Amino acid sequence: MSQASVPTLKQPAIQINRLTRYFGETRAVNQLSLSVMPGEVVGFIGPNGAGKTTTMRILSTLDEPDEGDAYVDGFSVINDPDQVRFRLGFVPDAYGAYPNVSCIEYLDFFARSYGIKGRRRIEAIEKVLEFTHMHHMADKPMNGLSKGMKQRLCLGRALIHEPTVLILDEPAAGLDPRARIELKEMIVSLAEQGKSLLISSHILSELAEMCHRVAIIERGELLASGTVDEILRKSSGLIEDHHANLVSVAVEVMDQVMSVASWLEQQPEVQALQSKNGVIEFLFDEAPAARCDLLRRMVEANLPVCSFSVKRRSLEEVFMNVTKGNVQ
Secondary structure (H helix, E strand, C coil), X not given: CXXXXXXXXXXXXXXXXXXXXXXXXXXXXXXXXXXXXXXXXXXXXXXXXXXXXXXXXXHCCCCCCCEEEEEECCEECCCCHHHHHHHEEEECCCCCCCCCCEHHHHHHHHHHHCCCCXXXXXXXXXXXXXXXXXXXXCCCEHHHCCHHHHHHHHHHHHHCCCCCEEEEECCCCCCCHHHHHHHHHHHHHHHHCCCEEEEECCCHHHHHHHCCEEEEEXXXXXXXXXXXXXXXXXXXXXXXXXXXXXXXXEEEECCCHHHHHHHHHCCCCCEEEEEECCEEEEEEECCHHHHHHHHHHHHHCCCCEEEEEECCCCHHHXXXXXXXXXXX
């Protein structure tokens, strides 16, 4: 799956303003500000104890900040918690499985809790069973479900009242590869429906594929935010103005590494060249046409090129560079 395209932006569906939360002497969240736009998926990442779950609990009105405020569709989590709850669905990292309660009874209970009545409640349950592909599990006891099926059921419960905003705390934890892929497809589908999603996860490779932006938090402070490409660029040291329009290019050659490197160094557009194990890396113009022209010239010069590509750093590398491993 390719990285998600950025949706048309309007007013924020989630707006966090200078949020602070203490637990005793520990400042779990420190002056945190962040926004999520309609139809946008934002990955919320950080080491354990960084303040992610605390932030999500505040957004979900399960906790209150000591300072600052947060808004869901313009409603304050402090002053209008009931309005927030009707507009938000929350999937926590841990939730109970009730004995002797079937999946459809579980969904029916929460639909009733939201005041959904009569035919509309039946339709709401049918809709989430269809979306989560759980029709065949409707009459099964929920405490007998696999981890993946429980996660689908919890997502269905969060969707039962048709919220505009979803908060997902480690939704893929403990899932097998197939279940993770299916969950990712559901998340992408929800964003395409116009819902806004804030997702905490330690599976960074999947976040990079399905998120429009990521926000990195450590010790309660926001360290970096933006699109994956923006954070990749910044973490690569390319934020300086004179490198603003450059990308890292990797060229693998069959032999004559020194000769090829020498030829590249003579090209005025090539910067910061280095070679290792038959691969030559350098900074070059980000425009595809410019790279195409350079490759054409290398072929015409009979250089033994095996591969020529833009070198993308993984979000895992970025995370390790941005964070320091500090815990509270």
